[in-house]
Structures are given as C-alpha cells and as structure tokens.
Amino acid sequence: MNKKPKPATIQDVARSAMVSTATVSRVLSNPGLVSEATRLAVQEAIHETGYRVNQAARNLRMQRAGAVLILVPNLGKPFYSGILAGISEGFAGSDYAVLIADTESNPLQDETLAGYFRDGRIDGAISLDGGISSAALQQCVRYGAGDRIVFLCEWVEGASFPVISSDNAEGARLAIRHLHDLGHKKIAHVTGPDGNVLTTARREGMVEERTRLGLPARPEWIIRGDFSLESGHEAARRILAMDDRPTAVFCAADMVAFGLISGLVAGGLKVPEDISVVGFDDIEMSGSYVPALTTIRQDRHQLGRRAAEVLLGQLANSSRNLPTKTAVSVELVTRASTAPPS
Amino acid sequence: MNKKPKPATIQDVARSAMVSTATVSRVLSNPGLVSEATRLAVQEAIHETGYRVNQAARNLRMQRAGAVLILVPNLGKPFYSGILAGISEGFAGSDYAVLIADTESNPLQDETLAGYFRDGRIDGAISLDGGISSAALQQCVRYGAGDRIVFLCEWVEGASFPVISSDNAEGARLAIRHLHDLGHKKIAHVTGPDGNVLTTARREGMVEERTRLGLPARPEWIIRGDFSLESGHEAARRILAMDDRPTAVFCAADMVAFGLISGLVAGGLKVPEDISVVGFDDIEMSGSYVPALTTIRQDRHQLGRRAAEVLLGQLANSSRNLPTKTAVSVELVTRASTAPPS
DNA sequence: TCAAAAACTGTAATCGATTACATAATCGGC
DNA sequence: GCCGATTATGTAATCGATTACAGTTTTTGA
Numbered sequence: 001m002n003k004k005p006k007p008a009t010i011q012d013v014a015r016s017a018m019v020s021t022a023t024v025s026r027v028l029s030n031p032g033l034v035s036e037a038t039r040l041a042v043q044e045a046i047h048e049t050g051y052r053v054n055q056a057a058r059n060l061r062m063q064r065a066g067a068v069l070i071l072v073p074n075l076g077k078p079f080y081s082g083i084l085a086g087i088s089e090g091f092a093g094s095d096y097a098v099l100i101a102d103t104e105s106n107p108l109q110d111e112t113l114a115g116y117f118r119d120g121r122i123d124g125a126i127s128l129d130g131g132i133s134s135a136a137l138q139q140c141v142r143y144g145a146g147d148r149i150v151f152l153c154e155w156v157e158g159a160s161f162p163v164i165s166s167d168n169a170e171g172a173r174l175a176i177r178h179l180h181d182l183g184h185k186k187i188a189h190v191t192g193p194d195g196n197v198l199t200t201a202r203r204e205g206m207v208e209e210r211t212r213l214g215l216p217a218r219p220e221w222i223i224r225g226d227f228s229l230e231s232g233h234e235a236a237r238r239i240l241a242m243d244d245r246p247t248a249v250f251c252a253a254d255m256v257a258f259g260l261i262s263g264l265v266a267g268g269l270k271v272p273e274d275i276s277v278v279g280f281d282d283i284e285m286s287g288s289y290v291p292a293l294t295t296i297r298q299d300r301h302q303l304g305r306r307a308a309e310v311l312l313g314q315l316a317n318s319s320r321n322l323p324t325k326t327a328v329s330v331e332l333v334t335r336a337s338t339a340p341p342s
Numbered sequence: 343m344n345k346k347p348k349p350a351t352i353q354d355v356a357r358s359a360m361v362s363t364a365t366v367s368r369v370l371s372n373p374g375l376v377s378e379a380t381r382l383a384v385q386e387a388i389h390e391t392g393y394r395v396n397q398a399a400r401n402l403r404m405q406r407a408g409a410v411l412i413l414v415p416n417l418g419k420p421f422y423s424g425i426l427a428g429i430s431e432g433f434a435g436s437d438y439a440v441l442i443a444d445t446e447s448n449p450l451q452d453e454t455l456a457g458y459f460r461d462g463r464i465d466g467a468i469s470l471d472g473g474i475s476s477a478a479l480q481q482c483v484r485y486g487a488g489d490r491i492v493f494l495c496e497w498v499e500g501a502s503f504p505v506i507s508s509d510n511a512e513g514a515r516l517a518i519r520h521l522h523d524l525g526h527k528k529i530a531h532v533t534g535p536d537g538n539v540l541t542t543a544r545r546e547g548m549v550e551e552r553t554r555l556g557l558p559a560r561p562e563w564i565i566r567g568d569f570s571l572e573s574g575h576e577a578a579r580r581i582l583a584m585d586d587r588p589t590a591v592f593c594a595a596d597m598v599a600f601g602l603i604s605g606l607v608a609g610g611l612k613v614p615e616d617i618s619v620v621g622f623d624d625i626e627m628s629g630s631y632v633p634a635l636t637t638i639r640q641d642r643h644q645l646g647r648r649a650a651e652v653l654l655g656q657l658a659n660s661s662r663n664l665p666t667k668t669a670v671s672v673e674l675v676t677r678a679s680t681a682p683p684s
Numbered sequence: 685t686c687a688a689a690a691a692c693t694g695t696a697a698t699c700g701a702t703t704a705c706a707t708a709a710t711c712g713g714c
Numbered sequence: 715g716c717c718g719a720t721t722a723t724g725t726a727a728t729c730g731a732t733t734a735c736a737g738t739t740t741t742t743g744a
Contacts, residue, residue, distance in 0.1 A: 007460065009700055020724045025702055035722060052461045056402040057700035060729050065398065067439065076423025076626060084417050085447030092448070097409065097463065100442045105427030106434070118349065119394045121439065230630040255627075262632040265607070284418060285597075288572040290604040351730055362694045367732055377692060399730035403699050 008049035017045035028053060055095060065120050067097040068311060071113070071127040073154075074104040078283045079253075079300070080128065083152070086304020087126065094312055096123065103129045114139030123148060124311050130154030130197050137161075147314050152307040155197055162314070164307045164326045168198055171296035171330040172205030172250070175278045178294070178332055179248045180213050183340045184276060188221040188246035190235045190256050196227075202252050202280065221246055225256050232256035236263025239275075247275060247341040254279035254286050257293055261337065272339035282333055292335035303328050350391035359387035370395060397437060407462050409439040410653060413455070413469040415496075416446040420625045421595075421642070422470065425494070428646020429468065436654055438465065445471045456481030465490060466653050472496030472539050479503075489656050494649040497539055504656070506649045506668045510540055513638040513672040514547030514592070517620045520636070520674055521590045522555050525682045526618060530563035530588035532577045532598050538569075544594050544622065563588055567598050574598035578605020581617075589617060589683040596621035596628050596637055603633070603679065614681035624675055633678035645670050 014021045019038060026033045027042040034042070045051075059066040070087060072080055084100070091098050099122065101108070108129075113136050116122045125140075127149065137159055140149060155163040179187050189206045192199035203222065210217060223238055225231035232251060236259070239245060251257040257279035261271050269275050271291055279286060282297035306326055356363045361380060368375045369384040376384070387393075401408040412429060414422055426442070433440050441464065443450070450471075455478050458464045467482075469491065479501055482491060488503075497505040521529050531548050534541030545564070552559060565580055567573035574593060578601070581587060593599040599621035603613050611617050613633055621628060624639035648668060 023723060054462060054700050056398060056407065056462065060398040060402050061702045074423065075417070075426050076420045078418045078420060081416065081418025085444055088444065088448055097441055099439055102427055102430065106430055120396060120398065229627055233630065233632060266632050285571055288575065290575060290608050365693060396730050403732045
C-alpha cells in the first residue's frame with residue numbers, strides 16, 4: 001500500500017539537469033565553482049526531483065560521523081533542560097545529529113567515550129560531567145579527539161579542553177553581597193559535593209566576599225551538601241540545632257534551597273522572616289516555589305549555545321587553538337525568600 | 343603529534359586472514375555460513391587488526407540510518423529521566439544511535455518528523471509527546487514510516503501506533519482506594535491539562551472508583567490543573583476557600599502535589615493531619631519531600647525499556663503487525679502525606 | 685561409484701555522495 | 715591573433731561495508 005517513492009539521488013538530479021553528478025555536488029557544497037546558468041538549472045532540477053542529500057553517503061565519503069555526543073550527569077535534573085535546549089539550537093543549523101547519554105544511569109566506562117571516537121560514531125563531544133576519568137580522556141586524545149571535546153558547566157581540573165561555564169565565583173559573591181545589603185551578618189553556606197569543581201568555585205567566591213565585607217565566619221556555617229533536596233533538608237536539621245544560628249543561608253543549588261526551606265519550616269522557622277535563603281541556578285520551579293526563591297540565575301540557554309558554537313568551531317578549523325575558558329555571566333534574581341533580618 | 347592509526351577496514355582483515363572481504367563480512371553478520379576453521383581465522387585477524395565495523399558504510403549499504411529519535415515534551419521534567427535511561431538501556435545492545443529532541447523548546451513543525459524519515463536520518467521514533475499533529479503523523483505514514491513509530495506514556499487518540507503506557511486508570515483507582523481505606527470520604531482531584539490523554543485516563547479512573555465506593559462527588563472537587571507546581575498551588579487556594587473542604591486530594595502528578603502541599607501549608611493547614619495528599623509518578627524528589635509523598639509509582643525504567651523493545655521489534659520484522667497497547671502496571675507507594683482524616 | 689545437493693568461498697556490483705585530475709571553453713594582454 | 719591563465723564541466727576513483735551470483739569442494743544417497 002505504501003508508495004515508497006524512492007528518494008531522488010544526486011544521479012537523478014544530474015540526469016534531470018543534464019549535467020554530471022560532480023556539478024550537482026558542487027552546486028551543493030561549493031556553488032562558487034559553478035556558472036550562474038548551470039547553477040540555476042541544477043537548483044531547478046533539485047527542486048523538481050525533491051532531492052535531499054543522503055547524509056550517510058556524504059558522511060562515509062567525507063570520513064565523518066555527522067554526530068556529536070552530549071554527556072549529561074543526570075538527565076533528571078531540571079537544571080539541564082534549558083542547557084540541552086540551547087545545545088540543540090546551537091546545532092540546529094549544522095548537519096550534526098545530537099546524541100545524548102546519561103552518565104549516571106549508564107556510567108561511562110573508561111573506553112566508552114574513546115570508543116565512540118575510535119569507531120567514528122561521533123565527531124565531537126560536549127561533557128556536562130566533570131567526573132570523567134583522565135584515563136578516559138587520555139584515550140580520546142590518543143584517538144586524535146583531543147581538540148573535539150568541550151566541557152560545559154563542569155570541567156576536569158588540569159585537563160586542557162575548552163570550558164564554558166557560568167561565573168560561579170561571581171554568582172556566590174552576588175548572593176553574599178545581596179544578603180549583606182539586606183543587613184545580614186551571619187551567613188551560612190550549604191556546599192555541593194566534595195571534589196566537585198562547582199562546589200569549590202562557589203564556596204571560594206562565598207568565603208572571599210564574606211571576608212571582603214568583614215562578615216563573621218564560623219566553621220559550622222559551612223555545611224557540606226551534595227546539590228540534592230535531601231542534603232538541604234539535612235542542613236536544616238543542623239541549623240535548627242545550632243546555638244548561634246545564621247540569619248541567612250546561601251545554598252549551592254536551588255534544589256538544596258528547597259530541601260532547606262521545607263526543613264526549616266517544618267522546624268518552626270519562617271522563611272524569610274526568621275531566616276533568608278538564596279539558591280543557585282534558577283531552575284524553572286524556583287519562581288513558583290513558595291516562597292519564590294531568590295537565586296543566582298545561570299543563563300542555561302546561553303551556556304548551551306556557546307558550547308555548541310565552540311565545538312562547531314573546533315570541528316570546522318581542526319587547527320588546534322589553545323583551550324579557552326569562557327565565563328557566561330550570572331545574575332541575581334531577587335524574590336520572596338530573602339528579607340532583612342528581624 | 344597525534345598518531346592517527348588509521349582504523350582497520352574489512353579489507354585489512356581479509357588480507358590478514360587471507361580470505362575475501364565477503365567472508366569477513368559473513369563472519370560478522372552471518373557466522374553460520376562460514377566454516378569453523380575460517381571463522382576462527384577471521385576472528386583472530388579481527389582481533390589482531392583491532393578492526394571495528396564502520397557503521398556509516400554499513401548503514402549506507404543497508405539503506406538504513408542507524409538511529410532512532412526520541413521526542414520528549416520537556417526534557418526538564420524530572421519524570422522523563424528514568425524513562426530515557428530505560429530507553430537508552432533498551433537500545434544499548436543494538437547498533438542504533440539514540441537522538442533526543444525536546445518538543446517544547448524546539449516545537450516540532452509538521453514536516454520536521456517526517457523529514458527525518460524522508461531524509462533517512464532515522465529508522466524509527468519513540469514519542470513521549472501525545473500532542474503531535476495528525477498531519478505530521480500522516481506525513482510519516484506517507485514516507486512509509488507508519489510502522490516505525492511507537493508512543494510511550496502519552497498517545498494520539500485515534501492514531502494507529504503501538505502504545506506503551508502505565509495503567510493510568512488503575513493508578514487512579516489505587517489512589518482513591520487507599521484514601522478510602524484510610525477513612526476518607528470527601529476526595530478532590532487536581533487534573534492535568536485539558537485534552538491530554540493522561541488527564542482523561544486518570545480523571546476517569548478516579549471518578550469510576552469514587553462511584554464504585556459510593557463516595558460523594560461535588561463538581562468543585564474536580565479542579566483543573568496542568569501537571570505544574572503552580573497549578574497545585576492555585577488548587578490549594580481554591581480548596582482553602584471552600585466551605586465544604588475535601589479531606590483528601592488526589593493529584594494527577596507529583597509536581598502538582600508539591601505545589602498543593604506548599605499552598606495548603608502556607609494557608610495554615612497541615613498535611614497529612616488536616617488534609618491528605620496523593621500524587622502520581624513517584625519522581626525522585628517525592629521520597630525526600632517533606633512530608634514524603636504518598637504516590638502512584640510508574641516504573642519509568644520499565645516503560646522506557648519496553649518502548650525500546652517494541653520499536654526494535656518493529657524495525658526487525660518490517661511485517662506490520664497490529665498496533666498493540668501495552669499497559670505497564672503501577673504501584674501505590676505509601677508515605678507520610680496521607681493519614682486517616684481527623 | 686557417480687550425480688545431485690549442500691556447504692563454502694570468491695568476484696565484483698552496489699549504496700550515494702565527494703573530489704583529484706583531465707579536458708574544453710573563454711578571457712585578457714600584447 | 716596567439717598563448718597562457720582562468721573558468722567551467724565531466725570522468726572516474728573512492729569511502730567501507732553487503733550480497734547476488736558463480737565457482738569450487740564436500741557430502742549424500744542409491
């Protein structure tokens with residue numbers, strides 16, 4: 001029943017335009033080489049036959065895969081959605097397919113990523129996961145993929161790949177400054193997981209600004225978390241148990257802030273009346289949470305686009321430029337979870 | 343500096359094993375046709391040369407794309423993560439690459455999906471989006487892709503494609519039965535968005551079971567929502583304003599339940615003491631929310647795997663079997679957000 | 685023991701593009 | 715008006731696999 005109208009090939013177009021396949025191919029990829037007249041004739045023929053280039057054939061001939069791989073630590077985290085959208089958009093004009101792999105549900109073996117390159121299944125990769133083993137990266141470099149990997153948001157300390165990320169330290173500073181402006185002096189921080197580069201950047205930005213403003217510091221005001229709701233909740237328990245409670249808390253992620261707030265509220269404190277809370281990320285939920293969360297917005301769409309652009313750039317000029325570090329600016333979004341201390 | 347050790351081709355293997363390329367190819371894809379002795383020799387040669395099949399070449403020759411596309415309404419919703427993990431796992435053994443597209447951030451034009459098929463960029467698709475226009479689907483059918491599309495979780499009413507989904511009506515019944523068992527009589531429901539097939543299935547299951555149990559019904563106890571946190575919050579406002587308040591609320595999604603709970607708490611009610619809340623989905627956050635949410639668990643991993651299996655089956659036997667509807671069973675998870683009415 | 689069938693294996697065409705090289709046509713300068 | 719340079723186009727090899735068809739060897743059966 002199905003008409004399967006065999007798709008037109010470059011041969012069909014050539015026949016229809018009465019030129020050679022070489023000419024058709026040139027019209028497609030290097031129109032400057034073809035005279036006005038033939039170009040028009042060929043374009044006409046393309047239109048007429050409904051021709052579409054067969055990527056598999058092109059990729060085979062050009063020895064490329066026509067695909068890039070995005071490594072996401074955990075697709076379930078709402079934080080990544082906007083980023084992926086930005087990435088998709090960035091690749092929309094190109095002829096690269098975008099593959100996505102979740103490194104949590106399907107942990108990356110040391111050889112896996114390199115294997116993708118080795119087998120010619122991908123031309124490049126963007127990693128949102130800073131936890132890739134350096135052995136795995138070594139492998140990729142060995143297969144000549146050293147300049148076709150870009151890190152986004154997270155990165156591997158010491159490895160030499162381009163990195164696109166928000167200005168995490170600046171975000172932390174903005175948060176502290178905001179709380180300071182409101183009149184807070186005793187400010188706590190719930191960190192991300194140990195060993196994470198974002199944890200470090202945000203913690204250091206926080207400490208730096210606190211010092212700069214001459215605010216008091218107590219060791220127990222730096223609470224170890226892991227970006228999760230639960231860790232926020234746990235942090236609330238700690239804070240409730242303190243003698244000398246902070247009047248404001250800066251959380252390393254919005255999810256942490258949600259856990260924290262619900263824990264504090266359950267413990268009888270009011271947010272922001274008794275204690276102010278600032279998050280980091282500005283995920284979708286943050287605006288509609290109760291109370292709406294004051295937070296540091298990362299321009300996730302922008303981050304994604306930039307990463308796509310950088311990778312496309314690398315793929316185009318195989319010239320191996322120096323790896324650069326691009327910082328995307330962040331922004332304080334003031335909402336209902338912060339207020340002057342009582 | 344990069345050694346680029348040109349990957350071995352099937353020719354290299356053939357040479358090394360002193361057989362023809364045809365034989366090597368047969369060892370790869372149809373070992374039964376080759377004698378024990380040559381097979382071993384070839385395998386040895388494959389090992390020795392480090393040969394890996396070039397998918398681009400194979401795909402070109404076999405006239406396939408070697409890829410499937412997953413259409414996700416909104417990658418940001420935590421609900422989808424487990425499903426995508428399941429899908430990835432389902433395709434892990436196969437030689438299909440998995441492309442993911444977010445239909446919200448990058449709305450699907452009518453021709454887009456069909457275009458992927460037409461251009462031979464994908465062999466099949468799994469749609470988590472029930473909102474695909476039937477014009478778009480018609481197009482796909484026209485390109486002979488009618489039996490290479492599978493719907494997962496959501497579906498298009500009236501279209502004839504295989505559907506894998508949770509038993510939504512049963513989930514709703516379980517929720518109502520649970521509340522009834524606790525002693526609740528006045529049960530409200532916050533629905534999903536109008537026109538969504540899941541909204542309908544869950545609402546009908548709820549109404550059906552409520553009727554079966556002889557529970558009272560009031561029109562205002564069916565509150566229109568849209569699966570979002572905000573709609574839950576809005577529902578709380580409505581409920582707080584009612585004269586004759588329900589003692590329990592069944593929400594069509596966990597996110598709605600979160601919004602509802604925070605709204606109710608903000609309004610001075612306690613959950614579950616004053617009012618019980620049940621969600622639907624059991625996303626990761628639900629277990630660690632405060633209070634931990636009683637909800638209907640969908641086996642998301644299983645859903646994903648099944649969809650992958652069904653699509654792989656269709657791709658293998660191009661025989662166009664009847665579209666089937668697979669219901670994956672759901673489960674009540676009892677946590678802290680429900681209790682007997684006071 | 686011999687013909688027919690079965691089991692292996694090789695030759696070469698093919699998938700649909702790109703591009704090096706060759707050839708033909710046109711142009712410009714003196 | 716002639717020659718080299720430039721421009722436009724075609725021929726055919728190539729990317730790396732699969733597979734129809736043919737040829738060779740082995741097995742089977744009477």
